[in-house]
Amino acid sequence: xxxxxxxxxxxxxxxxxxxxxxxxxxxxxxxxxxxxxxxxxxxxxxxxxxxxxxxxxxxxxxxxxxxxxxxxxxxxxxxxxxxxxxxxxxxxxxxxxxxxxxxxxxxxxxxxxxxxxxxxxxxxxxxxxxxxxxxxxxxxxxxxxxxxxxxxxxxxxxxxxxxxxxxxxxxxxxxxxxxxxx
Amino acid sequence: xxxxxxxxxxxxxxxxxxxxxxxxxxxxxxxxxxxxxxxxxxxxxxxxxxxxxxxxxxxxxxxxxxxxxxxxxxxxxxxxxxxxxxxxxxxxxxxxxxxxxxxxxxxxxxxxxxxxxxxxxxxxxxxxxxxxxxxxxxxxxxxxxxxxxxxxxxxxxxxxxxxxxxxxxxxxxxxxxxxxxxxxxxxxxxxxxxxxxxxxxxxxxxxxxxxxxxxxxxxxxxxxxxxxxxxxxxxxxxxx
Amino acid sequence: xxxxxxxxxxxxxxxxxxxxxxxxxxxxxxxxxxxxxxxxxxxxxxxxxxxxxxxxxxxxxxxxxxxxxxxxxxxxxxxxxxxxxxxxxxxxxxxxxxxxxxxxxxxxxxxxxxxxxxxxxxxxxxxxxxxxxxxxxxxxxxxxxxxxxxxxxxxxxxxxxxxxxxxxxxxxxxxxxxxxxxxxxxxxxxxxxxxxxxxxxxxxxxxxxxxxxxxxxxxxxxxxxxxxxxxxxxxxxxxxxxxxxxxxxxxxxxxxxxxxxxxxxxxxxxxxxxxxxxxxxxxxxxxxxxxxxxxxxxxxxxxxxxxxxxxxxxxxxxxxxxxxxxxxxxxxxxxxxxxxxxxxxxxxxxxxxxxxxxxxxxxxxxxxxxxxxxxxxxxxxxxxxxxxxxxxxxxxxxxxxxxxxxxxxxxxxxxxxxxxxxxxxxxxxxxxxxxxxxxxxxxxxxxxxxxxxxxxxxxxxxxxxxxxx
Numbered sequence: 001x002x003x004x005x006x007x008x009x010x011x012x013x014x015x016x017x018x019x020x021x022x023x024x025x026x027x028x029x030x031x032x033x034x035x036x037x038x039x040x041x042x043x044x045x046x047x048x049x050x051x052x053x054x055x056x057x058x059x060x061x062x063x064x065x066x067x068x069x070x071x072x073x074x075x076x077x078x079x080x081x082x083x084x085x086x087x088x089x090x091x092x093x094x095x096x097x098x099x100x101x102x103x104x105x106x107x108x109x110x111x112x113x114x115x116x117x118x119x120x121x122x123x124x125x126x127x128x129x130x131x132x133x134x135x136x137x138x139x140x141x142x143x144x145x146x147x148x149x150x151x152x153x154x155x156x157x158x159x160x161x162x163x164x165x166x167x168x169x170x171x172x173x174x175x176x177x178x179x180x181x182x
Numbered sequence: 183x184x185x186x187x188x189x190x191x192x193x194x195x196x197x198x199x200x201x202x203x204x205x206x207x208x209x210x211x212x213x214x215x216x217x218x219x220x221x222x223x224x225x226x227x228x229x230x231x232x233x234x235x236x237x238x239x240x241x242x243x244x245x246x247x248x249x250x251x252x253x254x255x256x257x258x259x260x261x262x263x264x265x266x267x268x269x270x271x272x273x274x275x276x277x278x279x280x281x282x283x284x285x286x287x288x289x290x291x292x293x294x295x296x297x298x299x300x301x302x303x304x305x306x307x308x309x310x311x312x313x314x315x316x317x318x319x320x321x322x323x324x325x326x327x328x329x330x331x332x333x334x335x336x337x338x339x340x341x342x343x344x345x346x347x348x349x350x351x352x353x354x355x356x357x358x359x360x361x362x363x364x365x366x367x368x369x370x371x372x373x374x375x376x377x378x379x380x381x382x383x384x385x386x387x388x389x390x391x392x393x394x395x396x397x398x399x400x401x402x403x404x405x406x407x408x409x410x411x412x413x414x415x416x417x418x419x420x421x422x
Numbered sequence: 423x424x425x426x427x428x429x430x431x432x433x434x435x436x437x438x439x440x441x442x443x444x445x446x447x448x449x450x451x452x453x454x455x456x457x458x459x460x461x462x463x464x465x466x467x468x469x470x471x472x473x474x475x476x477x478x479x480x481x482x483x484x485x486x487x488x489x490x491x492x493x494x495x496x497x498x499x500x501x502x503x504x505x506x507x508x509x510x511x512x513x514x515x516x517x518x519x520x521x522x523x524x525x526x527x528x529x530x531x532x533x534x535x536x537x538x539x540x541x542x543x544x545x546x547x548x549x550x551x552x553x554x555x556x557x558x559x560x561x562x563x564x565x566x567x568x569x570x571x572x573x574x575x576x577x578x579x580x581x582x583x584x585x586x587x588x589x590x591x592x593x594x595x596x597x598x599x600x601x602x603x604x605x606x607x608x609x610x611x612x613x614x615x616x617x618x619x620x621x622x623x624x625x626x627x628x629x630x631x632x633x634x635x636x637x638x639x640x641x642x643x644x645x646x647x648x649x650x651x652x653x654x655x656x657x658x659x660x661x662x663x664x665x666x667x668x669x670x671x672x673x674x675x676x677x678x679x680x681x682x683x684x685x686x687x688x689x690x691x692x693x694x695x696x697x698x699x700x701x702x703x704x705x706x707x708x709x710x711x712x713x714x715x716x717x718x719x720x721x722x723x724x725x726x727x728x729x730x731x732x733x734x735x736x737x738x739x740x741x742x743x744x745x746x747x748x749x750x751x752x753x754x755x756x757x758x759x760x761x762x763x764x765x766x767x768x769x770x771x772x773x774x775x776x777x778x779x780x781x782x783x784x785x786x787x788x789x790x791x792x793x794x795x796x797x798x799x800x801x802x803x804x805x806x807x808x809x810x811x812x813x814x815x816x817x818x819x820x821x822x823x824x825x826x827x828x829x830x831x832x833x834x835x836x837x838x839x840x841x842x843x844x845x846x847x848x849x850x851x852x853x854x855x856x857x858x859x860x861x862x863x864x865x866x867x868x869x870x871x872x873x874x875x876x877x878x879x880x881x882x883x884x885x886x887x888x889x890x891x
Binding site: 382389 | 471476503506513514526531534561572730734737
Binding site for chain 1: 214218221251254255258281282285286287288289290292293298301313314317318320321322324325328329332354355358359361362365366368369370372373375376377379380383384388389
């Protein structure tokens with residue numbers, strides 16, 4: 001087998017994790033109707049993905065791929081460009097945070113920090129989108145601070161859920177199963 | 183909404199009778215990016231562009247999906263318009279709303295008229311390695327299946343009393359750890375599926391250096407016309 | 423053409439793999455490899471195809487020769503030009519958006535000219551009766567159609583050898599018989615064919631069959647005597663049950679009365695609504711009409727435990743014990759000990775469920791349902807999938823014990839041998855209607871009913887019944 005940065009299995013796995021992000025976003029709605037609440041599953045999947053494929057760029061691939069999927073499905077009210085960039089930024093900011101922290105999401109604190117900053121990547125995109133359209137005032141009026149807090153809380157919870165999922169996967173022998181595969 | 187339903191409505195949203203279905207995805211991507219640039223121009227030029235854009239949408243049979251999209255944004259637009267009119271002036275309010283409408287709708291030019299196979303081919307033409315384009319197409323195909331699996335997990339766990347109670351914000355926070363009864367099986371099933379696909383694809387010669395593409399994309403006169411027209415329009419709009 | 427010489431393989435984790443085995447697959451014959459669960463059949467199949475060692479980490483020794491290539495010395499794509507492999511789960515190996523793209527995928531990888539791809543595509547669609555569904559999404563096909571498509575996609579590449587890993591396990595009798603016919607044709611053309619299969623009865627009487635039995639570590643376990651408290655008798659009453667899915671009537675006005683203390687098998691072709699019926703009984707499916715349990719004290723809401731087809735939907739704990747006892751307030755540990763022993767899972771008590779075989783996981787899933795001691799009994803969706811003969815026997819004994827204790831056991835199955843052990847057999851027709859309902863023996867003898875249902879009673883099954891009489 002040719003040695004590559006991402007093996008074919010890893011690429012397919014990341015692509016399917018991206019699909020899982022979309023499924024979590026649409027199908028697994030919780031009864032909570034707070035801005036950014038779907039981030040909990042979203043960030044959890046990214047945190048797990050970054051550990052299952054422990055290479056820089058893994059989260060970005062999940063982000064960009066899920067962005068393309070979401071754009072094709074017509075998710076989000078602000079158009080395909082905004083949707084694509086929001087999803088992509090979640091992955092890219094998670095990768096950036098992992099790079100800055102020099103760690104992996106096996107550490108609960110790192111998982112939570114990556115969860116928060118990854119999710120804030122989406123918030124940042126929405127905010128920048130507002131600035132580009134020249135509508136920051138309106139955006140502030142629509143509850144910038146509330147949205148920010150909500151993104152932080154659900155990002156952190158997503159990071160925590162991702163970390164808990166990783167620990168459960170470890171105990172369940174998932175990484176031994178994974179170790180067989182190239 | 184179910185993902186499989188979203189997928190189906192997505193299929194419906196693919197505007198089959200649009201002349202843009204015959205254009206190369208790269209051309210459509212260029213068109214979308216070009217329109218995104220135009221929003222930075224002044225209100226006078228933006229209004230002129232809008233007139234041309236409406237004609238273009240009518241020709242491309244994308245007017246109805248665009249109007250539907252604007253309708254989805256109605257409350258945000260009304261709020262923004264009133265707020266900016268009150269805080270700044272009418273011109274600014276109009277400009278902001280026009281920009282928002284254009285920016286949020288423009289990539290529909292691409293996504294409403296391109297299917298996933300064409301996207302894969304376009305990515306290959308844009309020098310994205312085939313392995314990436316292949317995994318992207320797998321992600322699209324797996325949406326319905328993964329959706330069914332997530333629902334089945336929910337059902338199976340609820341039938342054994344292993345579904346956490348997340349009916350309120352506080353219960354959600356305190357029971358967050360119990361959500362692993364959903365996330366762990368989902369990750370395991372997804373990983374197994376990824377592995378099954380990897381094996382199946384290698385058993386059919388995946389990664390062969392001799393691979394050819396049966397379907398292909400090619401630039402036609404339509405692509406040439408659309409590209410030239412867009413460039414001319416851009417030059418006119420940004421000229422001084 | 424395809425030869426293994428003392429090949430063995432050990433996965434990085436301890437405890438499983440393949441002990442040294444030699445094998446020669448002769449062209450023109452079907453080579454059948456059988457053996458108990460865990461003996462390494464799937465591992466051997468992957469060694470023959472070259473997936474091991476190309477896609478797997480682990481320790482390999484011995485050698486495999488495929489058409490003059492030593493499999494560990496040439497790249498995987500080159501091996502795939504000489505051999506093809508069909509896997510157990512038909513849905514999991516589908517990787518293209520349409521039926522025709524599924525076939526084109528393998529042909530593109532061969533680097534063929536456009537016209538040659540078109541010609542091979544059309545031939546494959548015609549030979550495997552897939553032309554009328556060429557634009558359909560493979561995930562919407564039935565299991566039998568998917569397995570046919572997987573075979574078409576491989577055979578269009580014109581390999582010299584074909585390796586099949588339990589291709590029949592998820593198919594009903596009709597689809598399995600059809601698949602065997604295609605395979606016979608392939609072998610008759612002088613190609614090498616090796617098949618790894620639990621359900622060898624489909625092949626036993628084929629001429630030119632080369633049968634290799636792998637030995638396993640599995641021992642016959644004694645079924646522990648049960649001390650289950652007897653349940654009060656009741657009657658499950660299904661009145662005018664009606665289920666609609668995606669605007670299609672799946673079950674229409676179904677009336678059934680089923681007494682407790684028996685095993686009931688529901689049989690029908692894929693897609694006739696067997697699982698939907700089980701889900702309705704479990705309260706998981708919105709339906710019209712009523713499903714009630716009549717007891718001496720009046721009507722009750724049914725309280726059944728349900729064991730799903732895919733055990734991976736439920737496993738997330740660190741050990742079999744934790745999985746079976748998860749969230750049980752006061753577990754009956756004596757019952758647990760009996761159950762884990764009856765399911766043949768004693769030695770896996772502290773093993774993570776994820777590391778078990780599919781058959782073992784199915785037994786864990788059954789165990790966790792039974793630990794909750796549902797009041798009225800058990801519903802099982804295709805319980806024999808992935809189980810070898812020994813564990814099928816264990817399963818039947820367990821179900822009989824539950825039924826003898828007064829519980830109701832309802833199972834859907836396309837395994838006719840398992841169905842023949844039920845007390846009552848309900849045969850569903852293509853529209854979900856009841857075609858035959860009665861004692862298992864009587865229904866199995868009603869050949870016109872089976873004809874109506876579209877299910878073929880295979881020769882081996884009929885022969886077996888005649889002999890047992």
